[in-house]
Amino acid sequence: MSYAKKRYLNFFAITVFTLVLPFITINGNHMLLLSFDRMEFHFVGFAFEMQELYIMPFLLMILFIGIFATTAIGGRVWCGWACPQTIFRVIYRDLIEGKIFNLRRVKNKQKKVDYTKTENKIKKVFSITLFGMLCLIIATNFMWYFVPPEDFFRYMKEPDEHVFMVMFIVTVALFLVYDIVFTKEHFCTYVCPYSRIQSVLYDDNTIQAIYDTNRGGNIYENGEKTIFKAKQLQEHEECTACEACVKICPTGIDIRKGLQVECINCLECVDACTDVMGKLGKKTLVHWGSTNEVLKDKKTEFFSMRNIMYYVAIAICFVLLVVSASKKEYFLLNVNKTTKLYDIKQNNHVTNNYLLTIQNRDKKAYTFDIKIVDNENFKIKRFKPFKLNADRRVKKVLILETKKRLFLSDKKDTPLEVKIIMFAKENPKEVFKEQTLSFIYPRNDSFK
Ligand code: SF4
């Protein structure tokens, strides 16, 4: 099977996955959602409040190390096999303009379309219109990662109430049309920063589209094409100079020149040369392989020291991500002291007041209670267990009291630590939080 067919299958799988993913929920949480409406981030079925995005650093580390590792090992595999820009360009350029409207030849992307012909102008308009409609679907799909489908379809019943959302979709769609129809592969070569970092990450084990100079012969010397000049290929050098690999290249480069930042690893040149050389009963001169494999007759080392370090770094980040994501926060507890530091009651009993904010983050109701941990000097003077429904927040007052005369300082009030545990009566072993409160005990001369 040609690389083109494999890539198209991959594109199809990615498209279906991206369309379906927003509809998949686990316990009511999405697989990937950044909701500014709800101030929540959902990831693989876990919901995180914006204020507890402690998984974010690990996700970003995995993303960046992953990009470096993928590029070092597989070259621009992302660009050729999964990048939305490439997928949309293939849909527009090869499917819509090429196959549906027969405006251009898929195998010769260098040939300019003759727009002096009215027929071609009309075809172009139809191509853009069809792609524009697709872009609206793509932009809507993109929106579902910020506004989940269940909210989106509800909002769309009253579009005039959600003008911003509609405008956002239309703007994204227009940008896509501009980018894919008019910016084309210039986006990959001039705008995308990824192409700039690729060359520093490559080594002889990096997989890339590579021309076999040993078999094909050197077409370039010092960046100058020599084949049609003084130097002619030797008899044993196999390149037929048919230029099929150049004509088909969407970025318009000649892979025989070696690694170039414009190469997006689409492998169309490999397919083109496979066809040409296949007719001569030979193997392709352009391969998807490493320099070691294609030019030096050595095996590609996937476990070089550098790659192992990448694997280890990603594994560590992944473990940390799983550990932090699995530390489920059933509820949030925030404790503030009231402005009055303490009260001295009858019999020299001292009290401190606290304001608690409790937010139930689980999908079920809990009855919350509080106890003091290992401290007989203090007791809870005021706090009644209460029931809190799923996703609700409440404020409660807690009053701690000590009846003991502690005789601490004559000079200043003394802060003492009191450890409390707030727990859900239904599941005290899992749904609990420990917090250390500061209890201010008055200086001795404050007592009568
Ligand atoms: S040289 Fe051109 S055709 Fe070949 S992989 Fe790179 S971008 Fe694709």
Ligand code: SF4
């Ligand atoms: S397609 Fe193959 S034979 Fe033809 S020019 Fe390219 S490398 Fe040479």
